[in-house]
Amino acid sequence: MSGLRDWTGGRFHYAWIAVAVTFLVMLTTAAIRAAPSVMMVPLEHEFGWSRSAISLALSINLALFGLMGPFAAAAMLRFGLRRTVLCALALLAGSVALSTLMRSNWQLQLLWGVMVGCATGATAMTLGASVVNRWFVHHRGLAMGLLTASSATGQLVFLPLMAWLTGQHGWRGTVWLIAGCIVCVFPLAWLLLPERPASIGLRPLGEPENAPPPAAVHHNPVVIAFGALKTASRSGDFWLLFGSFFVCGASTNGYIGTHFIAMCGDYGLTPVRGASLLAAMGMFDLLGTTLSGWLSDRFAPQALLFVYYGLRGLALLYLPHAFGLEYFYGLPLFTLFYGLDWVATVPPTVKLTTGVFGSEQAPVVFGWIVAGHQLGAAFAALGAGMLRNSLGSYTVATMISGALCLLAAALVLRIRIGGHRPALV
Numbered sequence: 001m002s003g004l005r006d007w008t009g010g011r012f013h014y015a016w017i018a019v020a021v022t023f024l025v026m027l028t029t030a031a032i033r034a035a036p037s038v039m040m041v042p043l044e045h046e047f048g049w050s051r052s053a054i055s056l057a058l059s060i061n062l063a064l065f066g067l068m069g070p071f072a073a074a075a076m077l078r079f080g081l082r083r084t085v086l087c088a089l090a091l092l093a094g095s096v097a098l099s100t101l102m103r104s105n106w107q108l109q110l111l112w113g114v115m116v117g118c119a120t121g122a123t124a125m126t127l128g129a130s131v132v133n134r135w136f137v138h139h140r141g142l143a144m145g146l147l148t149a150s151s152a153t154g155q156l157v158f159l160p161l162m163a164w165l166t167g168q169h170g171w172r173g174t175v176w177l178i179a180g181c182i183v184c185v186f187p188l189a190w191l192l193l194p195e196r197p198a199s200i201g202l203r204p205l206g207e208p209e210n211a212p213p214p215a216a217v218h219h220n221p222v223v224i225a226f227g228a229l230k231t232a233s234r235s236g237d238f239w240l241l242f243g244s245f246f247v248c249g250a251s252t253n254g255y256i257g258t259h260f261i262a263m264c265g266d267y268g269l270t271p272v273r274g275a276s277l278l279a280a281m282g283m284f285d286l287l288g289t290t291l292s293g294w295l296s297d298r299f300a301p302q303a304l305l306f307v308y309y310g311l312r313g314l315a316l317l318y319l320p321h322a323f324g325l326e327y328f329y330g331l332p333l334f335t336l337f338y339g340l341d342w343v344a345t346v347p348p349t350v351k352l353t354t355g356v357f358g359s360e361q362a363p364v365v366f367g368w369i370v371a372g373h374q375l376g377a378a379f380a381a382l383g384a385g386m387l388r389n390s391l392g393s394y395t396v397a398t399m400i401s402g403a404l405c406l407l408a409a410a411l412v413l414r415i416r417i418g419g420h421r422p423a424l425v
Helices: 002-009 015-047 051-078 081-101 105-120 125-135 140-169 171-192 221-232 236-254 256-266 271-296 301-322 331-340 346-357 362-391 395-414
Strands: none
Touching: 015 051, 015 081, 015 105, 015 125, 015 140, 015 171, 015 256, 015 271, 051 081, 051 105, 051 125, 051 221, 051 236, 051 256, 051 362, 081 105, 081 125, 081 171, 125 140, 125 346, 125 362, 140 171, 140 271, 140 346, 221 362, 236 256, 236 301, 236 346, 236 362, 236 395, 256 271, 256 362, 271 301, 271 331, 271 346, 301 331, 301 346, 301 395, 346 362, 362 395
């Protein structure tokens, strides 16, 4: 790493190398998170598992993905960011590869529900927040926007390929693809991701020379995580952030990310067509989320979140009508507006969390907020599957999701920077 640091010294800060490596880790995680939407119907056909049973495994996955966030952030403080990420990648590779051998529904629950859910909690949004707060003082919004966009890029790169592989070689072809990607990313994280800027003799980008070094943390990660939650939960701003991110997860990963391809099938569209639409959303979100990071450095994050949640709610309320319209006014219009807004909420939410709780404490507190995001995703993944089974369509689930987004748009305007700052005991 020292050689690469010296090479970048006269060109750009090594922080951007750390962002690039983290981007690849999070991109691979995004591919894993997108895979179940392609695998849902093939698993239903091969094993005879119901849509509700498969949705339960995905719901467990989404819930644990979020609940692991604060403990992963605390583990990064206690044991090291690099070590935590490498352990999570190793667990992911093993769990995904083993799923090619599953024959019973409980194996789906264990591998894709529990193990993949826990491991991805350490390689997604919480990781991005930890890297940004360690490496950046200036350009935090832009850096977080780029990392958040990795989830969009993961869909853009992998979803059509996974849909094609599933059609040609079955769902196991998709599983081997993402397992191989994890194996390729592992050495990059091992060789190129330092623990902190000080590990290679640097300061965070934009930090003044007289800034004190970060305090060492020697406590148990569980104690750190629950201590932060105990103090943060006394702040009304925490619950507004938690609740709005619950809606964010319910309306993205949980609903559209999990059920959109199956929803397209209800209207006679092929899985490849549905995956292509999701990939197009990913392309637009790559632009929207990067732009959101840039805007977060310049405008009030509450106002940005009001616009994002409001537009997402309107797009979802429009979706049932989009399937009946042709040309640009149908699904392409939904894909454009929903795609620009897919995870654009993350950079302003991270900025608000840092403003309320401070840069050192923010990753752990944001981990709990991400837990709210994924609990919302789990709620929507399971609830939408149950509504689809009982009603025969996704229309009611879509209306509920849109209404929740409009409610979140109103709630975020009440968040105020300058609240409680939990001490990491």
